[in-house]
Amino acid sequence: VAFFFFQQQTTNTVEEPLDLIRLSLDERIYVKMRNDRELRGRLHAYDQHLNMILGDVEETVTTIEIDEETYEEIYKSTKRNIPMLFVRGDGVVLVAPPLRVG
Amino acid sequence: MEVSHSVKERTIAENSLVILLQGLHSHVTTVDLRDESTATGRVTNVDAFMNVRLAEVTYTDRQGTVSHLDELFVTGRNVRYVHIPDEVDIRATIERQLQAIHRVRYFGGRDKGRKEFPRTKHK
Numbered sequence: 001v002a003f004f005f006f007q008q009q010t011t012n013t014v015e016e017p018l019d020l021i022r023l024s025l026d027e028r029i030y031v032k033m034r035n036d037r038e039l040r041g042r043l044h045a046y047d048q049h050l051n052m053i054l055g056d057v058e059e060t061v062t063t064i065e066i067d068e069e070t071y072e073e074i075y076k077s078t079k080r081n082i083p084m085l086f087v088r089g090d091g092v093v094l095v096a097p098p099l100r101v102g
Numbered sequence: 103m104e105v106s107h108s109v110k111e112r113t114i115a116e117n118s119l120v121i122l123l124q125g126l127h128s129h130v131t132t133v134d135l136r137d138e139s140t141a142t143g144r145v146t147n148v149d150a151f152m153n154v155r156l157a158e159v160t161y162t163d164r165q166g167t168v169s170h171l172d173e174l175f176v177t178g179r180n181v182r183y184v185h186i187p188d189e190v191d192i193r194a195t196i197e198r199q200l201q202a203i204h205r206v207r208y209f210g211g212r213d214k215g216r217k218e219f220p221r222t223k224h225k
């Protein structure tokens with residue numbers, strides 16, 4: 001379900017950076033957030049603050065643990081799935097098409 | 103429908119996705135806070151700044167300790183996520199909220215009552 005929440009929309013061309021996000025409506029996107037979080041989900045709606053509604057979301061939280069003896073950095077990630085999520089815009093760092101793995 | 107009594111808040115809400123959250127009134131939802139704690143409860147109010155009031159709340163703090171609160175107020179800035187319940191139809195909810203605002207705005211008819219915004223001036 002694609003829903004573009006922006007009543008003032010009068011143009012179909014890309015004029016400003018937010019218009020690039022409009023191109024991704026109803027597509028799966030990758031969102032990098034603050035605090036080492038990433039979201040992958042289907043973009044249903046967004047606004048000028050980058051508040052977003054994402055469907056079928058997978059959230060990845062990455063933490064770094066330091067090994068006590070070897071002092072090496074161990075990257076751990078925790079994932080969880082949420083069917084429909086409202087994301088507050090001030091946590092969003094970047095929005096992109098989903099990354100291709102490998 | 104629960105529409106804010108403030109013109110400023112109505113305008114802010116009408117132009118952002120907060121309006122969806124306002125439509126979640128009386129739904130049981132989970133709010134993930136910025137500090138990694140979570141609060142699950144019935145939404146009693148959401149204002150234009152995303153401040154959220156919940157009732158009958160199960161609050162899980164950062165350490166995982168669960169507690170129960172009759173009411174909880176979360177500042178908008180401290181919201182990270184809001185889980186939208188499965189039963190909510192997003193498009194319908196937003197349209198309903200917008201209609202409620204329009205009903206309040208045009209109360210009394212087009213040419214009666216206090217106008218919220220001036221009509222376009224003709225040159």
